[in-house]
Structure formats: C-alpha cells, structure tokens
Amino acid sequence: MTTASDTDRWTVLRLIRWSTEYLEGKGVEQARLDAEHLLAHALDVGRLQLYLQYDRPLVPEELDRFRPLLRRRARREPLQHVIGRAAFRDLELKADARALVPRPETELLVQLVLDWSRGRGALSAADVGTGTGCIALALASEGPFERVWGIDISADALALARENAAVHDPDQRVVWREARGLAGLDGATVDVVVSNPPYVARDEADGLAPEVRDFEPDTALYAGEDGREVIHELVREAPGALEAGGLLALEVGLGQAASIRDTLHAHGAWENATVHEDYTGRERFVTATRRHE
C-alpha cells in the first residue's frame, strides 16, 4: 500500500478489500464494515457513496488521509474514536476516549423508559453515569421530559456530554452535574432514574476486547469486586430520589439481571421488578417502580 507505482493502482474497491484483510489479520471483528467507514471518513463521503465509486482511483492525498486511520483501527482503537462519532438512536454523537462509546443495546434501555413514559404527561429524569450524554439527550429529544439531569463522576465525560448537548439539546432541557450517583440531584426528586452504570468486575478485565479494555475509561467499566457496586448503590439510594410510582431502569452485565431483580424484590421500597432482554435474547435490563408509601 506504500509504493508510488502501487499508488496509481489503488481504487476504492481494491483498497477496501486490502484493508479488510489487513484488519481481519489484526483480529477486528467487522473488518469490511470498518474499512468502509474509515475510507468514507477519509474521503468525507457517506459510506454508501463508496459503492458508486468502486473503480475510482485514489489520489496520494486521499491515501495519506486514510493510512493513519487504518493504523489506529489496526491497533484496536474503537472505530468510533477513530472517526470521532457514534450513532445512538436519532443522534450522531461526538465520541472519543473521554467516555464509553454508546452501545446499540443501550438504545433499548432508552426505549424501555420511553414506553413507560407514554401517556404520563411532563416528566423528569436522572441519567446516572451519563458518559457521552447519550441516554439523557435521547430522552430529552424523544420523550416527554422537561428536565433531565445528566450526572457523571468523570469531569472528562461531562465535558464531552456538554459538547454533544450544544448540538442536540437546543432547549437546554438537560442539566449536567459532576457527582457520585444521585448526589447530583441536590435533593430534587424525579420520575425516572435511568442508568447504564459500570458493571464489570476487576477480575473480568482480561476477558474484555482490546477496544474496551485498552481504550475505554476505567471509571466507565469497573465497579468493585463483583461489578455490582454502583448498581447496588442505586438500588439503595434511588427510592429517596424518585417520586412514588417512579421508574428505575438499569442496564446490567451478562449474568447479573436475575440477582439484581432479587435484590430489588428483597428491598422494601420497590415493586414490579422485571428483567428485560436485548435484541439477542440476553437478559440485560432490570426495571422496577418505587412503591407508594
């Protein structure tokens, strides 16, 4: 991919094929898709536009823009860090090393909250561990939420969330707070507490993909010895932050849902504790409502 004579012969399709093989060799899972995203980013076109230009030869400047992107992805940096953005529901969010890259399953957590919210009038919510701000911003733009608190313990994550809010929250419905858990509410009560908290146990680090283990912030991943520290804190503290009948909606790690539902059952403040599955049938969400006194 480097010699001058070669350069003459690089077309869009040939480069996609070569890069796909190269990324596959580095253990990248969706190598073809990622190669296309990287090239589209380097050429500043939409990915699908590449399909109309397969035979177009690439000029040296285009190859120069593409090469460093491919190198970063080959080192297993997340695609979204390399191209600087991530899709989440209707939003295109800025993404970088300051916060967790939003995941498709978290879009379902938002859907659970929106489904519950339907027909309830104007509501308020707290998104604990907001990261890029994806959940808070999606609720503010799609749901009947007049006020959303986006809370994070990480100043870096909040800085990124604020940058995303500048684009996606024109009415400034989300207020951003640097705090641990629900302390960020300053004593206010809300109708919904939603969280995709850190839930990985420290000794599970070796099992994580390099994209996650080596590039995402530790504060976004790990939560105590068994990964449940932040979740248990929310189960204890959310009753004091929720209106009676209010919703707690949590994304949890694989294998954690049933035990967290049981913890909610055992705690007198909760009712309707329910486990929900993700797109692939895995138990990934737990919801409950605050019991009326």
Ligand SMILES: C[S@@+](CC[C@H](N)C(=O)[O-])C[C@H]1O[C@@H](n2cnc3c(N)ncnc32)[C@H](O)[C@@H]1O
């Ligand atoms: C798994 S990431 C989720 C980010 C985002 N909500 C999402 O779904 O993509 C967890 C976030 O929680 C934050 N966090 C960790 N412990 C926290 C705590 N005790 N209180 C508030 N935020 C916390 C981390 O900084 C990180 O941004």
